[in-house]
Amino acid sequence: MSETSEHVFARKTPVTIPVTVIGGFLGAGKTSLVNHLLRHADGLRIAVLVNDFGALPIDRDLIVGGDGDEGGDTLEISGGCVCCSYGSDLMDALLDLPRRRPGLDRVLIETSGVALPGMVASSVGLLEAYAPGGIVVLADAEAVRRQAADAYLGDTIARQLAAADLVILNRCDLIAAGARDETLRWLEEQAPHGRAVPAERSVVPVELVLGLRSGDRASNESSNELRTPGGIAASVLYESIALTLDRPVDVDRLAQALTTPDAGVLRAKGCLHDTNGRLVTLQIVGRRPEIADAPAGASPGTLVVIGLRGRLDRAAIDQAISGRGRAM
Amino acid sequence: MNPGRPEATHVAVRDGRILGVGPLDELAGWGSYTLDDRFADKVLMPGLVEGHSHVSEGTFWRYLYLGRFDRMDPDGKLWPGAASIEEVVARLKVADVKLGRSDQPLSGWGLDPIYYGEGRVTRQDLDRVSGTRAVGVMHASGHIFNLNSRALRLAGLLREGVNHPGVPIGADGLPTGELKGPDAMTLAGSHIGFDREVLANDEPGLRSFARLCVRQGVTTATDLANLLPLEAVAMMRRVTDEPAFPVRIMSFRRFQGVTPQQAVDHVVDLRDHSTEMLRLGAIKLFVDGSIQGFSARLRWPGYYNGAPNGLWYTMPRQIRELYHLALEQGVLVHSHTNGDQATEMALDCMDQALRDEPARDHRFTLQHCQLADAAQFRRMKALGMCVNLFPNHHFYWGDQHYQTTVGPERALRMNACATALATGVPMAIHSDAPVTPLGPLFTAWCAITRRTASGRTLGASECIGVADALRTITLGAAYTLRLDGEIGSIEVGKRADFAVLDDDPLAIAPERLKDVRIWGTVQGGRVFPAAEA
Numbered sequence: 001m002s003e004t005s006e007h008v009f010a011r012k013t014p015v016t017i018p019v020t021v022i023g024g025f026l027g028a029g030k031t032s033l034v035n036h037l038l039r040h041a042d043g044l045r046i047a048v049l050v051n052d053f054g055a056l057p058i059d060r061d062l063i064v065g066g067d068g069d070e071g072g073d074t075l076e077i078s079g080g081c082v083c084c085s086y087g088s089d090l091m092d093a094l095l096d097l098p099r100r101r102p103g104l105d106r107v108l109i110e111t112s113g114v115a116l117p118g119m120v121a122s123s124v125g126l127l128e129a130y131a132p133g134g135i136v137v138l139a140d141a142e143a144v145r146r147q148a149a150d151a152y153l154g155d156t157i158a159r160q161l162a163a164a165d166l167v168i169l170n171r172c173d174l175i176a177a178g179a180r181d182e183t184l185r186w187l188e189e190q191a192p193h194g195r196a197v198p199a200e201r202s203v204v205p206v207e208l209v210l211g212l213r214s215g216d217r218a219s220n221e222s223s224n225e226l227r228t229p230g231g232i233a234a235s236v237l238y239e240s241i242a243l244t245l246d247r248p249v250d251v252d253r254l255a256q257a258l259t260t261p262d263a264g265v266l267r268a269k270g271c272l273h274d275t276n277g278r279l280v281t282l283q284i285v286g287r288r289p290e291i292a293d294a295p296a297g298a299s300p301g302t303l304v305v306i307g308l309r310g311r312l313d314r315a316a317i318d319q320a321i322s323g324r325g326r327a328m
Numbered sequence: 329m330n331p332g333r334p335e336a337t338h339v340a341v342r343d344g345r346i347l348g349v350g351p352l353d354e355l356a357g358w359g360s361y362t363l364d365d366r367f368a369d370k371v372l373m374p375g376l377v378e379g380h381s382h383v384s385e386g387t388f389w390r391y392l393y394l395g396r397f398d399r400m401d402p403d404g405k406l407w408p409g410a411a412s413i414e415e416v417v418a419r420l421k422v423a424d425v426k427l428g429r430s431d432q433p434l435s436g437w438g439l440d441p442i443y444y445g446e447g448r449v450t451r452q453d454l455d456r457v458s459g460t461r462a463v464g465v466m467h468a469s470g471h472i473f474n475l476n477s478r479a480l481r482l483a484g485l486l487r488e489g490v491n492h493p494g495v496p497i498g499a500d501g502l503p504t505g506e507l508k509g510p511d512a513m514t515l516a517g518s519h520i521g522f523d524r525e526v527l528a529n530d531e532p533g534l535r536s537f538a539r540l541c542v543r544q545g546v547t548t549a550t551d552l553a554n555l556l557p558l559e560a561v562a563m564m565r566r567v568t569d570e571p572a573f574p575v576r577i578m579s580f581r582r583f584q585g586v587t588p589q590q591a592v593d594h595v596v597d598l599r600d601h602s603t604e605m606l607r608l609g610a611i612k613l614f615v616d617g618s619i620q621g622f623s624a625r626l627r628w629p630g631y632y633n634g635a636p637n638g639l640w641y642t643m644p645r646q647i648r649e650l651y652h653l654a655l656e657q658g659v660l661v662h663s664h665t666n667g668d669q670a671t672e673m674a675l676d677c678m679d680q681a682l683r684d685e686p687a688r689d690h691r692f693t694l695q696h697c698q699l700a701d702a703a704q705f706r707r708m709k710a711l712g713m714c715v716n717l718f719p720n721h722h723f724y725w726g727d728q729h730y731q732t733t734v735g736p737e738r739a740l741r742m743n744a745c746a747t748a749l750a751t752g753v754p755m756a757i758h759s760d761a762p763v764t765p766l767g768p769l770f771t772a773w774c775a776i777t778r779r780t781a782s783g784r785t786l787g788a789s790e791c792i793g794v795a796d797a798l799r800t801i802t803l804g805a806a807y808t809l810r811l812d813g814e815i816g817s818i819e820v821g822k823r824a825d826f827a828v829l830d831d832d833p834l835a836i837a838p839e840r841l842k843d844v845r846i847w848g849t850v851q852g853g854r855v856f857p858a859a860e861a
Contacts, residue, residue: 052585087585091514114640122492123511128484152673
């Protein structure tokens, strides 16, 4: 058994690249979202993996080179980003990627309209070079409920939504506010582990999809730093708060508080000392918490939380943090 | 297959084509001739046509065969089936010793633990073969690997915390060694000798496949499908152009990773690379997965064991667009639909595409199409579609379909050959080699008897007669490939392609059709004895 145990207890590769899986039916706005993120990558080196280059996956003005037109599989994007078509094999593409593009910060996988993003994410989970970065599913505000009733595709759409951490209800400008809110409620029923947010033209804060950067510091007061360029000012729809964690916290309890249905948290990330002395990172996407040993050199102390403005239950979050002494 | 001359004593051949068939005195009218009577005591039938196979059957024989049933390799050696997991392990041990001290991986194929009771193969079973060498075995379905601990470790999977539906975890918290589905399998393939690049463009494999074809009387076979990159096309051209290459290969472009327009453009270009022996220019599309893998799309009431419905592999919108563009360009499309809901969707897409782009004689074919009901066959007929059914499934997995996947009633109508013929849907039948062994006469036997491995007759009302079965494995398959004007019958002007048989398939008891002895083939007038293949 000595041969096996060495691997069982081997530490995870210290540097892992977060992977966000973007799913949703054809026409829901996946490609617009990817372009929005690339346009505002702001120094993050992102690799976008798309099934094929057919319908021009990237806006022309973002492309600085590559062989997409000649049947190649790589497009160079401004800002050090790249778009690759994985065609026949996503896993092969992911295995190759760190060698082909060292120094990546994020990977986005745009799945085909009938793919199940939950299955894609669990396959990514087999690869030690990557870390889960969330499952984002787009839905077309006008069409999603009709699509979900389709005899052929209804169950596929239901499975896509059921796996989502975040559902972006897109094209909300095309429906009335009442219908929008009703659809959002319906989506949260369909996505029991996720949260649904409204959007137009796939414009959402970049951090919502790509995750907060390590070392991000949001102001306690406002959400000015959330980047939703090109859309409604982020501060109108979203807010982000930074909480100081200068003492050990019961991380399981905190995760639970942040993921209750009413907490209003869309994403959170922090590095903190657990009450048992471990230094851990806590990440939340939608309502899915991920607790892991902190990488070497991580500095604890801050938890950044993003939510819809006016929906974040600040009091409950504060209580979960301050209740550390009373836990158990 | 030639109604004017259903049987004849002589066939005249010139320039690789059939000059005439009939009595010698009629054929003598063509002028001076050489009488070749080496087949005087044989039976010549039209060269057999395999309408759905994969050239990778030739590749797999380089790995150790570990299937449950006897199977003949390209050398003509019959590998006996392994009756138990113990026997599988014993054979691997022998092969391990042969590999000696090298650290080369040991790879097997054809494993089908479904026949070994409730027990599954585990990494501990394969660890008994070797603790130091990577050992990996592919299942008969092609959709599962079993690995030993060493191979799992190389794949980065011998660790706790693996959470994936395709990677079962044992009581010890570690993967059991089974990897299901392409994603999990990709991680292991290169460590256990199943290298993707090798499988995609494998010259020795193509040669082995051709030898198997000779042994099975096959003179035209499909490769369904291939991404057909330039280097693979160049290799296939070079090999099939050789004077002694014995089988015509029709390789379909797999629709994957490109748009419908790109796929159609690609095969329109490839048409120009077609030769007598290598036919290109058609597309294969996957609509759903497999029934035994529970990834086929079924209509209500779904899987008999309650498994969730399967997966769509292509968007309906893409299917419609592909059909439309292909009809416009006259490109042939064959669509894999295993479940009846996938079949229904393909029919809907075809219906729409034909409204947008009316076309005659397109011969679009539904491949497998195992669960189609009578109404769906009527729609195929109305839309001008062909079908290529998969009767080999009855023998290999019919009992499992009856008991587990689709339940008795639908198992009895699976691969409804009699309904297809009665409805007038042009029909072929296939092996899907290497999923089941290449051998059209065996496939015909399956369609005639519908016998399962346990001996059950799976729906007697769908059994077809010998004459119909023999037509489907020749002219029937040729029709679905748009080759019926060139091959599929012994008729003046057609290619001189024959299966040379020691027994008369029309005289032998139908129950024994699979046992007909095959002497070899004649392909384009060239003689290929199986004994020398």
